[in-house]
Each structure stands twice: as C-alpha cells, then as structure tokens.
Amino acid sequence: MLSNASKYAILSTLYLAEHSNEERKISVKEIAENIDIPSPFLAKLFQQLVRGKIISSTKGPHGGFYLSEKNKKKNVLDIIDNIDGLNKLNGCFLGLNECDSTNPCPVHYIVVPFKNNILEKFRDITIMEFAQEISDKGTFLAINNIDPSLDGPAE
Amino acid sequence: MLSNASKYAILSTLYLAEHSNEERKISVKEIAENIDIPSPFLAKLFQQLVRGKIISSTKGPHGGFYLSEKNKKKNVLDIIDNIDGLNKLNGCFLGLNECDSTNPCPVHYIVVPFKNNILEKFRDITIMEFAQEISDKGTFLAINNIDPSLDGPAE
C-alpha cells in the first residue's frame, strides 16, 4: 500500500517537524541514524522532497534540512503523492482496475471506511499538527524501537 | 500490503470456488483469460497453492485445477499465508518494527480496526462461504472491468 520510500519519507519529515527549524537544520546523517534508514537512500528521498517543496535545505556548514513555515503547512498526503503518487493509496485492495462502489471487489466495503479514515488523517491536518499529535500522544517515530528516555516526545 | 501474486491467487481461487468442482476442472488458461492474469505466472502460483494444499489439480486430458471438499474449507488467509507469508499483512503500516499497542506508530489506532476487520473476513469464513457472499452481493472478481452479462454472479 505504501512503499518503503514513502514510509521513510513520512517518518523523516515528521522527525524534521519535531526537531528542526530555520535556525536548527538537520543533516541526512543525523536523521538516518535516528530513524534507522540507509543514509544515501534517505538523501535521495530528501532531494526529491526538496524539489517537491515539501521540505527545505541549505548546503554548506551548518546546512541541512528543515521545514520552512510554508513546509509546515503541507500534509502527509503531499509526501506520499510526491514519492509514490496517489494511485498506490487509492487503488483497489485486491488490484482490480478501479476502486469504486459501482464495481466493488469482495473486500471493497471493508477497505473503504479505512481508506477514508486514513486519508482524512493524511489530507486534513498539516505536518506540524500531525507531529504535535505524535508528541502529545507519545507514539513512536523510529523504525527501531528506541528507548523513549533517549529521545522523548517532549521537545 | 499484499503482493500482486497474493491478489492473483485470491481472485483465481475464488474463481475456482465459483466455477469448478471435482468433475469440472479448470485449466490455467481459462482462468488466466477470465481474470486477466499472465498465464505462466498463474501456473506458478497454482503449483505453489497445490503444494500448500489450498487447491487441487490433476494432469492429463480433462485435467486442471479444482477445489476438493477439504480445499473449500480453507480460508483466504491460508492463501495469503502460502504466497506472501503473514508478516506482510500484520506488519506496521509505516514499517516500524512491531505493530502493537505498547509501541504504536502515528497511525496505529487508525490501522488496527481495519486490520481486525479484514483479518476477520479472511480468517473466519471459508473460501466457499466467501465465494458465496460474492455471488450474493454481485461484487466483482475480474481485474478488468468485465461486462457482467458475460460472466454473471449467478452460477
């Protein structure tokens, strides 16, 4: 449903939302270590996200990636769209041509409510709001189960 | 979430459930044409499903694939398990290590109810019951949107 690339991009962008700002830019290396993603692969993803104006970057010493005020208002669906395109998320769960109620597959009516829920989450709140929610709820961002004391949800 | 291979296997097995029995075996070719799957690929999948005792086959004239009475009591999850393994379905939506409520990812509480629903569907009813439901509801099995008059849900 989502490629690894999209998952990495989502987690890393949320990491940026929590830990970076225009004054505190973050290198690929730092994020790759914290989220446990191969860093050259993440570098590619970030290049693409910068081109897509989802995140921002500056080169040179103390350079790195960060979210501009504009970036913070993007939503998670923009990330997915930028990396995977939207079809992957919208497509039929069993791979039929179209997913719509005029031509429902055997699991269509199970899948649709879920899709609506997750789309709402991904489309209707900003990256910053999403990141805020994660902090508040104490849910986890790292692919490896990290010790919460090392990198607690509170900023 | 599911590989193409699994999707093909599910659709094709449901096709068998609807159209075959011990006296009326069906060739790979027929199914591949009806469900619109590359036939050598489906042949491989069916070989594997036979080895996994999900479907049955006989060689020679009037041979083909069919569901034995035992096969009909298998469920869709057995198909997925046989082709993809269960991890793919059970894993975290964002790719974190484990999907459980002690370590929830940002979308965990959206994903879990859906997963439970679809697992229930795939685990708790037999292939035959599933196929019956499809006939009753008139949902679609083909990957290409076929004209219902060509291959209607009624046997």
Place this chain on the structure above:
DNA sequence: TTATTAAAGGATAAAAAGGTCCTTTATTAT
C-alpha cells in the same frame, strides 16, 4: 501402447524497488 492433453518443474529474463558511491555545487567560516 501410443498420441494427446494439461500440470509440474527448472532455468531464465525483464522490470521495479531498494540501496550505494562518487563527483559537483553551494554555503559558510577562517
């Protein structure tokens, strides 16, 4: 028993996804 049919199985190929490396470019500090 021989020809025919259809699956089984092995070998391979093409495409996509995932991942790495190296050179170039921009920025900053000295």
Place this chain on the structure above:
DNA sequence: ATAATAAAGGACCTTTTTATCCTTTAATAA
C-alpha cells in the same frame, strides 16, 4: 581567496517481484 562542510546529482549496483519459456511427468482416451 581558501578550506571545510553538507546537499545535489548522476551513475551504478543488488535484491525482489513479476513474468516467460521449455522440458518432463502424469493421466486419459482411442
């Protein structure tokens, strides 16, 4: 200016997924 730093970009590699082809085996019918 120059050195250091970190992203940008291009080329390339590996693995997995998807797909094809060809030979062998088993079953049946004539």
